[in-house]
Amino acid sequence: MALSSLVILALAGVALGAAPHHRAPAHYRPAPAYHPAPAYGHPAPKYEHEYCDPTAAPACNANSTLSYCLEDDEYPTYEIKGAISADQLFAKKYADVADQSADDLVDLVTKAQEEAFDYSYYTGASTGDSPYDVTHWAGPEGYICPSDVVYATPKRAQNVEGKWRVIVNDVHYYSQTARLETCLFPEAACRALAPCYQSHCTQKSVYHRLLSFDPCDPYKGLFIDIYKLPSACSCHIPA
Secondary structure (H helix, E strand, C coil): CCHHHHHHHHHHHHHCCCCCCCCCCCCCCCCCCCCCCCCCCCCCCCCCCCCCCCCCCCHHHCCCCCCEECCCCCCCHHHHHHHHHHCCCHHHHCCCCCCCCHHHHCCCCCHHHHHHCCCCCCCCHHHCCCCCCHHHHCCCCCCCCCEEEEEECCCEEEECCCCEEEECCCECCECCCEEEEEECCCCCCCCCCCHHHCCEEEEEEEEEEEEEECCCCHHHCEEEEEEEEEEEEEEECCC
């Protein structure tokens, strides 16, 4: 057969649609059936947050019967500064009169007078075996019911629900001042009153609204909470 005839036959085969055969390359391997990837190492740990009891007394309150702390070695200054910086409404929440004294809050008594009150002589014996001793009838200037008065910036306090909070105080230049007056001899007779009156000194308290921080839930930020704090020691005469 002539060469030209072979060329014509080959071209005719292509024209008739003969499909060329492609052989798979030698390195080809079919895709394996899917299997889950093996787990390597240890499973991710499950973190358990330590439980924080908001009713548990803080270290600053150890060996104390008070519901507040005026000093706190564990005060979270760094956290409070961060909460202040993150609170866009802080300026609207915060208010204080830092300079407080008897000059402003006690009628007819000056700051110097109140600071000079001294009850170290007083025994409060009207409740004991030798009632109404000489210290009941005589003594220097002071309140009729001996008391301890302090214009303080509490660091922690127990709110009206019994939960301990951190109070925003002495951070940057922010403070929250409260006048705290506590009876030195609760239930003792009022000084200089005769036994026939059956008088006794009684503790008074007021509710304070203070800008606070929850150490058990720092993500709450700063908020106003309510605290019952001692405000006065008054003389009560029963009917």
